[in-house]
Amino acid sequence: MKVGLHVLGLAVVITTASCAGPARIAAPDHYKPREQVSGEIRIWGSPADGPLLKDWEAGFMKTQAGVTFSEQLHGPESTMAGVYNGVADLAFMGREMRVPVENMAFEWVYLRKPVSIQVANAGLRAERPSTNLAIFVNRRNPIGQLTLAQLDAILGAEHKRGDANFRHWGDIGVEGPLHDKPINVYGPPVDSIPALFIRHAVLKDSQKWNPDYREFPTDGSDLLDAIAQDPSGIAFAPLSAGNQAVKPVALANDASGPFYPLTERSVSARTYPIGRVITMVLDRAPGKPIDPKVREFLRYILSPDGQAAVARDGAYIPLSTESAQQQLKRLD
CATH class of the missing domain: 3.40.190.10 (Periplasmic binding protein-like II)
Structure with a gap:
């Protein structure tokens, strides 16, 4: 492994050859339903993210045939409105939430903060609202x-x-x-x-x-x-x-x-200090469980199957094993 060291003062730049490649994506097991669920999952997002959403939905329905999806993909500026107006279960942000405008609107309606689940890392070269x-x-x-x-x-x-x-x-x-x-x-x-x-x-x-x-x-x-x-x-x-x-x-x-x-590796490993993440935002009342069908869909997205769809789409960088596991724990 070739290592380059560039010194300014006493600090060292790490530029190993391994920085160029992707980190491992989520846990080694495929998605396995914790429970069978049914009903409609309503998602608001951006047209550019439509193909990734379709890939996630098709993969999820292979093991959760009782679930259907509806989408409103009008762009990131309207995405959060679906959740705080009660007409969306998930907001696929594709960028950071505008603070305080978007989170305040949610808090005025529900008197609590929204929940954000990280589903991918922002990419390097993709033309999406959130790029590193x-x-x-x-x-x-x-x-x-x-x-x-x-x-x-x-x-x-x-x-x-x-x-x-x-x-x-x-x-x-x-x-x-x-x-x-x-x-x-x-x-x-x-x-x-x-x-x-x-x-x-x-x-x-x-x-x-x-x-x-x-x-x-x-x-x-x-x-x-x-x-x-x-x-x-x-x-x-x-x-x-x-x-x-x-x-x-x-x-x-x-x-x-x-x-x-800034490399794919440093973003996935969360070592690049200003790495950006992609989130799904939802409402969750304090002390209450997440809607089972929404929780199962998020579990699928955070599984190797869901993260493989992120890799196929190519706009974003899949989560590392550790990052995916951290987000899975937040669903319980």
Whole structure:
């Protein structure tokens, strides 16, 4: 196994060859019904996720012939409304919930929080509402890794992770021509889903962005074209938006490392610090069991059969064995 070590200070970037491959998916046994169920399962979601839902439904009905499905696939902006209006059993989000708008609407209706069950990891290159995000710099920039605290100091202005403003590349130890150059921050609109995710995962929900943050369209291609022309630039975008003049950097939770690049392996193993997940959202009254037919369907999705459908679809990354088992426990 070939290992590359890139040092900035005392921290180490892990770039093993195994990082490129997928992690093991859910538990070794196929789906086995805990009980036979019947009735209609109502799902709201996005048209792009329709083929994956159909695959899950067909596989589930092979052992649960008494179940039928109805779908309303109008897109992620209406998905949660089905659950808090009582006309859907499951909301297949395909992206993070908008906080506070979507969760507050649910809480106003039910006076409790919704339940989210992770059913997959976000992908790397798929054109879906939730795609994992890399941190990009110009290829001429010598930086190869960042901690979340450093990233917070660059992208934000409140710094709940502890560091002060980092506004010049020299603030994070970059020498040479960039040492005194300002860090130019690029990103999608601050009210976009990717920016809301970064605000939660990196800025710890602070709403105070770097005042010089430059907004670009959400597809990422124009954004990274700007980074390609700006040696002082930094941005977050999907890997699919990359080009030869920019490079993604490895990330770590803190300076002790290890630092991980964005790969299918690091996402599945949950070692990439800002990995995203795909969820099914439902209502569950405190102290009450989940509707049996819904619970059995979620058990199927979290089984190797359900996760194999995720792999076939190709947009998302299957859950690891450990992640699937953790979610299964939450169904009881």
